[in-house]
Amino acid sequence: MRSAQVTIKDIAKSLGISPSTVSRALKDHPDISYETKEAVKKLAKELNYNPNLVALSLRHSKTYTIGVIIPEIVHYFFSSVISGIEDATHDRGYNVMICQSNELYEREVSSTKALLAARVEGLLVSMSKTTIQYDHFLNLRDNKIPIVFFDRHCPIIDTDRVLLDDFEGAYKATKHLIKKGCKRIAHLFAPQHLAIGKNRLEGYLKALEDNNIKPDNELIIKCDIHEKALEIVPRLLSLPNAPDGIFAVNDNTAAGAMIAVKQKGLKVPKDVAIVGFSNSLISTVTDPPITSVEQKGYEMGKKAAEMLIRRLDAKELYPAETEILKSELIIRNSSQKR
Amino acid sequence: MRSAQVTIKDIAKSLGISPSTVSRALKDHPDISYETKEAVKKLAKELNYNPNLVALSLRHSKTYTIGVIIPEIVHYFFSSVISGIEDATHDRGYNVMICQSNELYEREVSSTKALLAARVEGLLVSMSKTTIQYDHFLNLRDNKIPIVFFDRHCPIIDTDRVLLDDFEGAYKATKHLIKKGCKRIAHLFAPQHLAIGKNRLEGYLKALEDNNIKPDNELIIKCDIHEKALEIVPRLLSLPNAPDGIFAVNDNTAAGAMIAVKQKGLKVPKDVAIVGFSNSLISTVTDPPITSVEQKGYEMGKKAAEMLIRRLDAKELYPAETEILKSELIIRNSSQKR
Numbered sequence: 001m002r003s004a005q006v007t008i009k010d011i012a013k014s015l016g017i018s019p020s021t022v023s024r025a026l027k028d029h030p031d032i033s034y035e036t037k038e039a040v041k042k043l044a045k046e047l048n049y050n051p052n053l054v055a056l057s058l059r060h061s062k063t064y065t066i067g068v069i070i071p072e073i074v075h076y077f078f079s080s081v082i083s084g085i086e087d088a089t090h091d092r093g094y095n096v097m098i099c100q101s102n103e104l105y106e107r108e109v110s111s112t113k114a115l116l117a118a119r120v121e122g123l124l125v126s127m128s129k130t131t132i133q134y135d136h137f138l139n140l141r142d143n144k145i146p147i148v149f150f151d152r153h154c155p156i157i158d159t160d161r162v163l164l165d166d167f168e169g170a171y172k173a174t175k176h177l178i179k180k181g182c183k184r185i186a187h188l189f190a191p192q193h194l195a196i197g198k199n200r201l202e203g204y205l206k207a208l209e210d211n212n213i214k215p216d217n218e219l220i221i222k223c224d225i226h227e228k229a230l231e232i233v234p235r236l237l238s239l240p241n242a243p244d245g246i247f248a249v250n251d252n253t254a255a256g257a258m259i260a261v262k263q264k265g266l267k268v269p270k271d272v273a274i275v276g277f278s279n280s281l282i283s284t285v286t287d288p289p290i291t292s293v294e295q296k297g298y299e300m301g302k303k304a305a306e307m308l309i310r311r312l313d314a315k316e317l318y319p320a321e322t323e324i325l326k327s328e329l330i331i332r333n334s335s336q337k338r
Numbered sequence: 339m340r341s342a343q344v345t346i347k348d349i350a351k352s353l354g355i356s357p358s359t360v361s362r363a364l365k366d367h368p369d370i371s372y373e374t375k376e377a378v379k380k381l382a383k384e385l386n387y388n389p390n391l392v393a394l395s396l397r398h399s400k401t402y403t404i405g406v407i408i409p410e411i412v413h414y415f416f417s418s419v420i421s422g423i424e425d426a427t428h429d430r431g432y433n434v435m436i437c438q439s440n441e442l443y444e445r446e447v448s449s450t451k452a453l454l455a456a457r458v459e460g461l462l463v464s465m466s467k468t469t470i471q472y473d474h475f476l477n478l479r480d481n482k483i484p485i486v487f488f489d490r491h492c493p494i495i496d497t498d499r500v501l502l503d504d505f506e507g508a509y510k511a512t513k514h515l516i517k518k519g520c521k522r523i524a525h526l527f528a529p530q531h532l533a534i535g536k537n538r539l540e541g542y543l544k545a546l547e548d549n550n551i552k553p554d555n556e557l558i559i560k561c562d563i564h565e566k567a568l569e570i571v572p573r574l575l576s577l578p579n580a581p582d583g584i585f586a587v588n589d590n591t592a593a594g595a596m597i598a599v600k601q602k603g604l605k606v607p608k609d610v611a612i613v614g615f616s617n618s619l620i621s622t623v624t625d626p627p628i629t630s631v632e633q634k635g636y637e638m639g640k641k642a643a644e645m646l647i648r649r650l651d652a653k654e655l656y657p658a659e660t661e662i663l664k665s666e667l668i669i670r671n672s673s674q675k676r
Binding site for chain 2: 030031064074080086090095107110113114117252255258281282286287
């Protein structure tokens, strides 16, 4: 047998294992057992297998580890993102390490440093609410560590990103409430330095405008957590111009709004229709279940991980890419006013 | 000034920073800025500060990173655990890296290896449902990497652990349903090779026994996820001896059971009372909200992290410790039959 003809597939076939196992065994991948590595190396030597040595040494610094920084693990959306990331990476032999910034800039910075120290090959990041300085990300770029942002991105760094068309999602949600007969639609919004907060508010305002409804500042409130909705919505409902519809920036906040509406003795959707954003498990277990904008967490995580791996595998530089996922309104009973 | 008298506190005071910052600057901790490190080192030299060099070199291999392996991030319980872990570790300068096993043995093994390769100082682990081999944990022990199990532990390794009194929690939940007048209480249980599944089932059975209720095998079903409850509970409700109470092993399953009961045209709690386990956000947003056993996720994470740090800081070995947290039944309307 001529040695140049021996391939990884030949070795795999002889040993009854997969080509990717052979490939990883030859690269001393930590997932492959000592026994398998020895068997593969022994046979490779016997068959005089001659790998592409340049390619092999180039890859030698690979740690097969990807770092992820997310704001809060407790959100269904982010756990869906993680499932998508893991499904896209696991089959290719990558491990995923997750750090939570807990919406704190300082933790985001120290997580970035810790993941670098752990020798991750690249990062997937959704920015914390409180991050308004970006040196830690610029530092990654300067160190040639690829980074892909998802959902919440850093506006000043030109890098790969996967986003949702939040404007469209909010527009659809608000238009739906108008079509169902709502005249006074409140919006519970997220911080405006985050693109998701800004774009959802703008989508809401545009839908009002297109339907000749004048926005009422009393009905547009910064409130993006469950507990705060329990506090703020009762006050909204006591206004002379109380809302007959509420569009909340996420499902946890929408679920809080629903509890507050019911506690006031009002009915959902008859008196107050409610729409959330995320399409999480929460939106299906409330009574009535909540109409919500599907945020495509799983798809977003999968896409972001694929973009990162493509970047890691690339032999040369190429321009940063932005992928915008289409939102979708999932209609349930919380908004069926008519 | 005699050099032996200069302490970290003196340096901190002179520079207007905290003693822990000085200490970390002297150890070249990655969280401390270059400028601060230089300032601290310069002053330490000027003052002839003389640290305990042995202690310093012993600690020199510290990475200030702790690894966490959890089954599924999507569960409220595990995200509460992570909050507890982070609150206990962050102030001490540790970073936390999380891997998800996704209830898969193989991912648990590769996560363990990846975290070791990332040079974590110790691990906090809640075992996956499918893990029945333990070499990866034994390997950690052999490498002197401390490990603390929480919630789901490895039965054959003598190491630190923090558990909940699951038996007691299940006993209280079942007894509560009996007191509310339930005669035929179903239990939706988790896999029996997990101590949590076994202990909760045993607590349920003991409560029946203590109240002279004969267990009915038709009402004791393996079902621990939301989607499966939607499938199985309708069948349970069609039995001649249909249940008038359901105790589910977690809240997501209990919420699924509630949806199924309502879809059957029955009322909760009047026709079927429901109790869950976890006391998660889900249990508060359903209508009626779900009575649930508080699983103490935050406390468990905090405790486990503290045990690990104590182990990392210890100058000598001491016997493995087990801490059992007290469960608590949080009563809401889903069980108020009478």
